[in-house]
Amino acid sequence: MSTPLSKSPASAALTLRNVTKRFEGAAGRVTALEDISLDVREGEFLVVVGPSGCGKSTLLGLLAGLEHSDEGTIQLGDEPVLSPGRDRLVMFQQDALFPWLNALENVLFGLRLKPGLTDAERLESARYYLNLVGLGNKEKARPHELSGGMRQRVALARSLAPNPRVLLMDEPFSALDALTREQLYGDIQEIFTKRKKTIVLVTHNIREAVCLGDRVVLFSPNPGRVQQVFDVDLPRPRRMNDPALANLAAEVTTALSAHLAADKQ
Amino acid sequence: MKLPRFVIPTFIALAVLGGWEWFVRAGHVNDVLVPAPSHILQWFWWALFDRASFESGHYLVALQKGELLPATWVTMRRLIIGFAIGAAIGIPLGALCARVRWVRDTIGVLALGLQTLPSVCWVPLALLWFGIREEAVLFVVVMGTLWAVVIAVQESVLNVPPLYLRAAQTMGSNGWHLWSRVIFPAALPGVLSGMKQGWAFAWRSLMAAEIFVVIVTGFGLGSLLNAGRELLRMDQVMGVMAVVMLVGLLADLVFFAPLERWLRRSRGLER
Numbered sequence: 001m002s003t004p005l006s007k008s009p010a011s012a013a014l015t016l017r018n019v020t021k022r023f024e025g026a027a028g029r030v031t032a033l034e035d036i037s038l039d040v041r042e043g044e045f046l047v048v049v050g051p052s053g054c055g056k057s058t059l060l061g062l063l064a065g066l067e068h069s070d071e072g073t074i075q076l077g078d079e080p081v082l083s084p085g086r087d088r089l090v091m092f093q094q095d096a097l098f099p100w101l102n103a104l105e106n107v108l109f110g111l112r113l114k115p116g117l118t119d120a121e122r123l124e125s126a127r128y129y130l131n132l133v134g135l136g137n138k139e140k141a142r143p144h145e146l147s148g149g150m151r152q153r154v155a156l157a158r159s160l161a162p163n164p165r166v167l168l169m170d171e172p173f174s175a176l177d178a179l180t181r182e183q184l185y186g187d188i189q190e191i192f193t194k195r196k197k198t199i200v201l202v203t204h205n206i207r208e209a210v211c212l213g214d215r216v217v218l219f220s221p222n223p224g225r226v227q228q229v230f231d232v233d234l235p236r237p238r239r240m241n242d243p244a245l246a247n248l249a250a251e252v253t254t255a256l257s258a259h260l261a262a263d264k265q
Numbered sequence: 266m267k268l269p270r271f272v273i274p275t276f277i278a279l280a281v282l283g284g285w286e287w288f289v290r291a292g293h294v295n296d297v298l299v300p301a302p303s304h305i306l307q308w309f310w311w312a313l314f315d316r317a318s319f320e321s322g323h324y325l326v327a328l329q330k331g332e333l334l335p336a337t338w339v340t341m342r343r344l345i346i347g348f349a350i351g352a353a354i355g356i357p358l359g360a361l362c363a364r365v366r367w368v369r370d371t372i373g374v375l376a377l378g379l380q381t382l383p384s385v386c387w388v389p390l391a392l393l394w395f396g397i398r399e400e401a402v403l404f405v406v407v408m409g410t411l412w413a414v415v416i417a418v419q420e421s422v423l424n425v426p427p428l429y430l431r432a433a434q435t436m437g438s439n440g441w442h443l444w445s446r447v448i449f450p451a452a453l454p455g456v457l458s459g460m461k462q463g464w465a466f467a468w469r470s471l472m473a474a475e476i477f478v479v480i481v482t483g484f485g486l487g488s489l490l491n492a493g494r495e496l497l498r499m500d501q502v503m504g505v506m507a508v509v510m511l512v513g514l515l516a517d518l519v520f521f522a523p524l525e526r527w528l529r530r531s532r533g534l535e536r
Binding site: 162 | 428429431433434435436437442447450451531532
């Protein structure tokens with residue numbers, strides 16, 4: 001499904017303007033995000049990377065509409081983001097599959113809530129996406145019968161199936177072993193190139209960020225803010241052990257250390 | 266060679282029963298106070314199969330033959346109806362407690378208190394409010410079931426992983442859909458164990474009610490047990506006790522255990 005080009009040349013899918021988010025914690029008021037302004041372009045794979053506590057998960061919660069900012073605005077196209085919606089589906093750190101449903105039913109869950117489809121179309125779509133993530137033969141399997149990587153694949157299919165405008169990923173690879181993770185990097189890139197999705201991924205893994213992102217946004221903590229933006233022009237599919245990728249990752253790491261050191265002084 | 270698992274327990278049970286039989290027959294205890302197992306078995310036979318007219322209500326009928334099954338039926342019916350009412354009120358009420366803070370702070374707290382109250386304590390009030398009628402017994406059973414169910418449902422709904430809710434909400438689920446498709450299925454194992462506890466409480470309160478009150482509308486197991494006491498028929502008292510245990514075990518074996526096993530297995534909580 002193609003999206004009409006909007007008037008702005010950058011064609012932003014998501015627009016954040018001066019977004020600030022605070023929490024009332026036991027230790028008083030904590031500013032999780034301060035004055036974030038960011039555009040996510042249509043069809044772009046944007047990765048937000050930073051150490052833990054830099055507010056990147058909070059940012060994703062705001063984009064998903066699961067949390068609300070204290071200041072600033074977030075827009076999806078021309079619409080303000082005020083609540084969760086199926087135009088922005090989320091892949092969580094844990095797979096969040098429902099254990100009482102099998103793989104196919106899990107993928108159907110979101111589709112059933114999408115109006116304007118017949119049941120046959122929903123079923124066809126669910127099967128298509130399960131096949132896309134390589135689990136066409138696991139329709140009937142319950143989540144506990146699948147490996148961690150397979151579960152995350154089902155979760156990916158579940159998020160893709162209702163065809164959201166933006167796919168949000170909250171460290172979905174961090175709980176997986178290295179081998180499974182690399183496989184999934186390949187799958188995600190393939191799907192991204194094939195389906196031309198807009199994707200926002202948050203992660204603390206700089207290598208992962210550089211491997212997957214068109215742009216990598218470096219966050220620093222206390223309070224969470226944008227430090228630097230890196231363009232990644234490497235051809236896809238990218239491999240984790242590509243030297244060019246390693247070089248770029250080193251560059252991001254150096255930048256992060258410099259920012260953290262500057263903060264300490 | 267490996268013995269089947271049931272052999273040793275059966276052997277031990279037979280040895281204990283044999284020892285008991287010998288102990289009573291040898292005259293070490295008064296067999297009016299402690300009847301021998303063979304006596305109890307005899308009573309069973311008489312109470313089960315030697316059917317004479319069973320008329321509910323009249324006290325002396327407790328000594329009629331063949332009244333065990335009708336009495337069990339009376340008790341089971343009370344139990345099932347009372348339990349069903351208790352669960353039917355308790356499940357939505359528990360869900361409401363989990364959902365609305367002020368309901369939790371009022372009814373939830375009250376439930377916690379009332380759960381610790383043995384439901385026999387309701388008998389005097391029930392008798393005054395409903396009279397010596399079936400409703401009085403049902404009321405006591407409902408009071409025994411209800412609060413355990415409320416608390417179990419409240420806890421299991423509150424313990425539904427927030428991640429499920431977040432995932433469902435992003436996919437556009439909310440309101441009744443969220444409750445019926447996510448919260449309730451996720452809470453089901455907890456709800457089921459709450460029901461099981463409610464069933465146990467219902468059983469206890471019903472026995473108490475039947476022992477303390479003779480209800481003219483039906484002669485249950487508790488009444489039978491109490492009649493045995495008044496007529497100094499300890500074989501009847503012990504026989505009824507055995508039936509009460511058997512029914513409890515049977516309910517677990519036939520209803521709760523398979524349901525729980527299915528639930529645990531289908532979610533991979535058990536191999």
